[in-house]
Amino acid sequence: MHTVAIVDDHMVVAEGFGRLIDGDPRFCTSGLYSSGEDFISWLRNAPPPQAVILDLWLPEKPGAEILRLLHAQYPDVKVLIVSAAARPEVVARCISEGADGFLGKSQTGEQLLVALQAIIDDQRYIDPSLFSETIEVLTSPTKGQSKVDGLSDREFTVMTALARGSTIKDIARSLNLNPKTVSTYRNRLLRKLGVTSNADLTAMCIKMGLLEFEAQ
Numbered sequence: 001m002h003t004v005a006i007v008d009d010h011m012v013v014a015e016g017f018g019r020l021i022d023g024d025p026r027f028c029t030s031g032l033y034s035s036g037e038d039f040i041s042w043l044r045n046a047p048p049p050q051a052v053i054l055d056l057w058l059p060e061k062p063g064a065e066i067l068r069l070l071h072a073q074y075p076d077v078k079v080l081i082v083s084a085a086a087r088p089e090v091v092a093r094c095i096s097e098g099a100d101g102f103l104g105k106s107q108t109g110e111q112l113l114v115a116l117q118a119i120i121d122d123q124r125y126i127d128p129s130l131f132s133e134t135i136e137v138l139t140s141p142t143k144g145q146s147k148v149d150g151l152s153d154r155e156f157t158v159m160t161a162l163a164r165g166s167t168i169k170d171i172a173r174s175l176n177l178n179p180k181t182v183s184t185y186r187n188r189l190l191r192k193l194g195v196t197s198n199a200d201l202t203a204m205c206i207k208m209g210l211l212e213f214e215a216q
Contacts, residue, residue, distance in 0.1 A: 002120050003030040007039045007066065008055040008082075013105075017053055017082075020109045027116065036061030040069065051078040051120055053112075056085055056094075057164060060174045064097065064157050071098030078119040082112065087208065088133035089148065091126060095138065097153065101125030102134075147193050148208065155189040158182060162198050163205040 004027050008014040014032040021027045030049040033039035037060045039052075052070065056063040063081070070077050078100045083090070086104030094102050100119040103112060104127045111128075118125040126134050151159060154175075161171045168186070172179040195201050 001025070002027050002051060002116075003049040004028070004051045004053060004116065005030050005033065005039065005043075005049040006053045007033045007036065007058065007063070008053070009034050009058050010055075013055075016109075017112065020112065021116070024113055027113075035059050036063065036066045039066065043074070048074050048077050051080060051116060053080050053082050053116075054099075056081060056083040056090075057160065062157050062161060062174070064094075064153065064160075065175065067094065067097055067099055068153065080115055080119055080125070086127060086130060088130055088137045089208070091130050091134040092137040093156070095124070095126070095134070102130070103127050104129065150192055151189055155185050155192070158185040159189050159193075159201060160205065162186060163202040165202075 004021050006014045006017050006021075006029060008017070011032070011034055014034065018029045018032055021029050030046075031039075031042060033042065036058045040061065054063050054066060058066070063083075067079055067081070070079055079098065080101040080103060081091075081094045081099045082103045082105060084105045086102075086106065091102040101115050101124065103115045103125070107127060107129075115125045148156065148159075157175070158171055161174070166174075168179050168182050171177075172182045175182070190196065190201065193201070193204060195204060
């Protein structure tokens with residue numbers, strides 16, 4: 001039986017995933033976590049699960065940071081990103097950063113189980129509705145390229161946190177950085193994106209589908 005941890009700040013969603021997974025004889029949940037910090041704290045003191053269902057936008061520690069940590073320190077753990085930010089550019093970035101699969105939250109529970117089995121079987125899984133466009137982005141960087149593609153991983157994380165309303169101090173605390181360093185990232189990414197305020201940044205992220213509207 002394959003163990004699966006679920007990390008999503010909407011507990012009604014996490015609990016729904018948990019019931020679905022526990023109802024399938026192939027899988028069992030090893031825990032539900034509403035924040036990245038809670039998940040990492042548990043992971044450091046327990047055997048790692050075989051797979052993790054990970055939301056992108058989490059309080060305290062963003063999903064992108066969790067993904068990079070898992071990829072670097074727990075390479076055998078399979079990661080399935082399940083997010084409402086279902087855009088080819090987002091999927092491509094997640095895959096490039098080490099995710100084994102991506103599924104939009106508009107998909108069915110049956111599709112979630114298919115995706116889980118695929119990544120556990122060492123197969124890459126991409127939401128069928130996004131597959132062709134995502135492959136195009138991954139294989140032809142100049143096609144569909146946007147200003148966001150020019151951001152570093154840390155700049156991308158800071159961008160999404162700012163767009164969701166986090167303050168400089170909040171971001172510094174979640175990333176264990178000096179607030180001045182976060183301010184530097186902010187100024188740099190605003191310049192790269194050609195915007196001048198957090199409001200403009202939020203509008204750009206919404207337009208690109210980088211924010212989960214139900215999380216607001």
